[in-house]
Amino acid sequence: MSLTYLEAIREAQARALRDDPRVFIYGQDVGAFGGAFKATKNLAVEFPGRVLDSPISEDAMVGMAVGAAIEGMRPIVEMQFADFSLVGFNQIVNQAATMYWRTNVPCPITVRLPFGGTSGSGPFHSQCIEAIYAHYPGLIVLTPATVEDAYSMLLEAVALDDPVVFCEHKFLYRHLKAEKLPDEALPIGKARIAREGRDLTIVTYSAMVHEAIEAANELSSEGWEIEIVDLRSVKPLDTDTIVASVARTGKLLCVGEAWPWGGVTAEIISRVTVEGFELLDAPPQRLNAKDTPVPYHHNLWAAHRPTARSIASAARNLLSQ
């Protein structure tokens, strides 16, 4: 049996519902319909009364999850698209994220954000907004890049005592397959060496991990061995693993699908230069999406985000220094 990234998310939720009576799911069309992407397919039937359709009210959806969480439940909120979570932004960053610090009462909610670009989705169904959540204190922000991580990290997210923003990449939903679900996994907070190398470190996450691997394969045919660090979690960031890799390679390229101002790539470069300056034998480089909304047309979309080709050429520039 083979299983997609999307099915892994569905399985993780099924298992969470099975193993923990405190878990329920709340979101638009998640019930009988099984969600816009079918991430909750059949769950309403398998777990009657525990998968609830919500009105189109992102602010109240999150607020309700917060209330249920501080009363002992483990809500999973599905946003239909990450982009719409911005309407519920305030409840996430000011209600959920401040609860434990203000009251000493944990707020274990998981907000699932189907995020990231796909061709033809346009400015409002493609956004990568992990950075604006990671900037706020009190949130854990996850960006699984593999089927296995989608499964194990979602399960761990639901088990954590803190609010988790779970960024699941729509581009990976059906593209990515695995043979089976993992029995064990790296804990949240640890990055993964997705590919070993000696010449240059590419630090990236989510869908860009796969573009980076493709770029690395291309470059290995040119004799370069690229190491790829898959962050898995953008907050917290596993700085140790990143710095250790840069110590091996001496060169750092950060790649993200988000917009260029700030964000994960800036935070990584900043941390590495502050903590591992002397390890770098060339200026670190960044590759982000362009500083415009995400375009609708395929040609523009494909040029807006980093790709294996643009990653490979950025890496070549860096390697040639």
Added chain:
Amino acid sequence: MSLTYLEAIREAQARALRDDPRVFIYGQDVGAFGGAFKATKNLAVEFPGRVLDSPISEDAMVGMAVGAAIEGMRPIVEMQFADFSLVGFNQIVNQAATMYWRTNVPCPITVRLPFGGTSGSGPFHSQCIEAIYAHYPGLIVLTPATVEDAYSMLLEAVALDDPVVFCEHKFLYRHLKAEKLPDEALPIGKARIAREGRDLTIVTYSAMVHEAIEAANELSSEGWEIEIVDLRSVKPLDTDTIVASVARTGKLLCVGEAWPWGGVTAEIISRVTVEGFELLDAPPQRLNAKDTPVPYHHNLWAAHRPTARSIASAARNLLSQ
């Protein structure tokens, strides 16, 4: 006659209303009352019908401003506190910020955010949220640190064809005074050398400029000459001025009042290391607020944000390398 930072903002709005019939002001209590901070004092009387009290509806406040702007007006929206703009976040980043790119029609709105920490204001009346706006394409994000800039940058903001997020620091409102209003000013997009020095560059903005100056004075008594770059605008960032300063000093300390993950300090360090790596003769350093909500009690608040003392000690560490 001497004039505060707050009065400068009031004067800039008065002049904008006087000089440009397209300008109007919309916000909670901005009319007869003159605003929660009195930034619109008497304007409703001086400019009848052009300073409108809004309902407590941040989303609709911004949406209305956008509509008026694309119909030829120049709205200024006052948020009562920056923190409440998060309820209108979606209209700012998805409606205003995407309008020109999507339609080729400019969207000249100015959203005034009274922001930043003051003692006793607590988690929801103290936030520094410039970074989450700067991350989104299509916005200009300003952070004036002086009375003169508060005045001239607000006037220029209203004249610009793009949506501007104008971050005015509440801590500076009454603390800061100037003898007169400026006749000329640096254009938006240019950073200012707030203090010249040779040993180390501190890049900062808004209220932290004054903490940095205090630290620099302390350090000069120890024989160190610190150069201070006041960003004025966090998007766009004047990378040239920053890099030029680092070229002179070889050492970089970035200071911000915002939270540590991402944000302005990460973006600055990242740009300088990417573009001016070889100019640095020590690892750049960052100083931010702590990664928790902004505390209410004075003792906690004073320890949560960078201060002249913590800046001076961070600078000493860097200078001793």
Added chain:
Amino acid sequence: MLQTALDTKPSQDTKSACDIHLSAFRYMLLARVLDEKFAALYRAGGKIHGGVFLGRGQEGLSAAIGVSLQKGDVFAPLIRDAAGRLAFGETVLDSVRTYLGSAHGPMRGRDGNVHRGNVHEGLLPMISHLGAMISVVNGILLARRFQKKFGTVGAACIGDGATSTGAFHESLNQAAVEKLPLVLVIADNQYAYSTPTSRQFACDNLADKATGYGVDVQTVDGTDFSACLKVAGEAVSRARRGDGPQMIVAKLLRLCGHGEHDVADYVDPELKKSPLGRDCLKLAQDFLIQKKWLDETQLAAMKGEIIHEIEAAVAQAQREPAPDPFSEVWRALASEHLSEGNAED
């Protein structure tokens, strides 16, 4: 575009009932055939990236709004308003260009499908976030008050599901407080995607909300295009007259999936059989023929014209260039001198 629109649509009062009904009907038919073309292109694959969203069953209501508006008015349509857009003056070519991502389309390939419009002509290109366009219409109407431009109105369309958004609430209240000439059209088509109204709100009729905002309201059978014309015409004139915001609640059923990817097997068969499930286009046709305002030959001719117009538009849009990422201006700001540019360029 509105010029064209105007040729085919002189302002209402000067028109006979027959003309108005025929004009509305033609836009209904045009929208239906156009929608079917998009559905076909979508099924064929390749041509259209992303989703296709139809207005099947809502053409009567949508066209009624469109024909009730005049040049200079503002219109913020939503996903099911192909008919209203066309009636308001959008060309078939621009709709097709947007779906196909032509560089010559109003959105230049930057945005697509239902996210299209032309600000200069008062046709607002929706952002996806439901409810967000209403306050933008308010702002345009407020601007006109400042500019002493009187006598125009703004219409915004919304679904039953979108009434649950905070944006809907804030903007309707805002329009009421400012007494703006807003016509808010709620198409209660029984579902928000798969979600039935029973999971969306608990009032008997969405029209019950009007009193709480202090606005006028009319409920109408959305399957009856003639009734929609009457209600829309009246609401628009009241708003134009200065009576403040007008709400219209139309009862109907979405006769298609949420998008073309959706088979919509969740729709209650009882509803399909109920009066709500009737096809407004079929009813309109019978009405016109029975009134003798239209006969089979004229109808056939009309269909012929429409098919021709659409095929021509598709053919042209397909010949037009796609946006070119290399010549594309990657800049979100109008102020070029403040644009940070893109490292990757």
Added chain:
Amino acid sequence: MLQTALDTKPSQDTKSACDIHLSAFRYMLLARVLDEKFAALYRAGGKIHGGVFLGRGQEGLSAAIGVSLQKGDVFAPLIRDAAGRLAFGETVLDSVRTYLGSAHGPMRGRDGNVHRGNVHEGLLPMISHLGAMISVVNGILLARRFQKKFGTVGAACIGDGATSTGAFHESLNQAAVEKLPLVLVIADNQYAYSTPTSRQFACDNLADKATGYGVDVQTVDGTDFSACLKVAGEAVSRARRGDGPQMIVAKLLRLCGHGEHDVADYVDPELKKSPLGRDCLKLAQDFLIQKKWLDETQLAAMKGEIIHEIEAAVAQAQREPAPDPFSEVWRALASEHLSEGNAED
């Protein structure tokens, strides 16, 4: 705390009308004197950082809600609910501790003034964003449904101005759809900060909103504590019975500034002179004396007790340590192993 509360407040039905009225009155008086103490400390300067927000003129309504609730219920008070908080079981000491930022206070100096509460006891500490607490109450009530804990209710307080927030709309609709035992109390005190209701909404009475959500509503004279007790008691029992969300709209006037920094010269003198402008505390006192449920000596004794209790609390809170930034745990996450810590430490 609720234990203390309970001692002074056995559940309603077991109490005589006299007891209920006296109990409510005592909380009104306690809140008034406590508020005045905070105002005095604020004016004295130094002791209180940030703002002070009073409930003057709203004690009757607020106390009525508080005494109508029982242990195990949920209460989300707002800025003018000192009386309701105390009636629900908050101690004077915890109110004082929060304003003075005592490390022993429920918010440990991390949050202050009206942003206080105790989740374990069902007293929610408001965030500042208006309207945001209602859906949190919904969530607690939903959790109890999952947990098969029945018979408890949740009350949330809100002002006239906050009815304009999207959060108010989304959460009230949500409660109605889920048929939750929510009691939503709207204190229509004629102003939102300086903004009169004429700039806030266009309906005649905020109670007109209820039908549009499909919830029950009662309008009450907020200056009449006895009427408030009746209406609040009934609304709470209906919610407890399972009749779904209940809305209460109380008409009154804020008899203080928005905060103590605000002289509120914008308040219409006509309103002050009108019945809305009457002081609920004065009316309650007259009512009780006229009913012979209270006499001057008892009243004097009650005042004496209250002043003593408050002075003792202030004295103690002032002796308590302020939070210490060096021993403070600078961590926003419950999961210590995932906390990034702070470079500056």
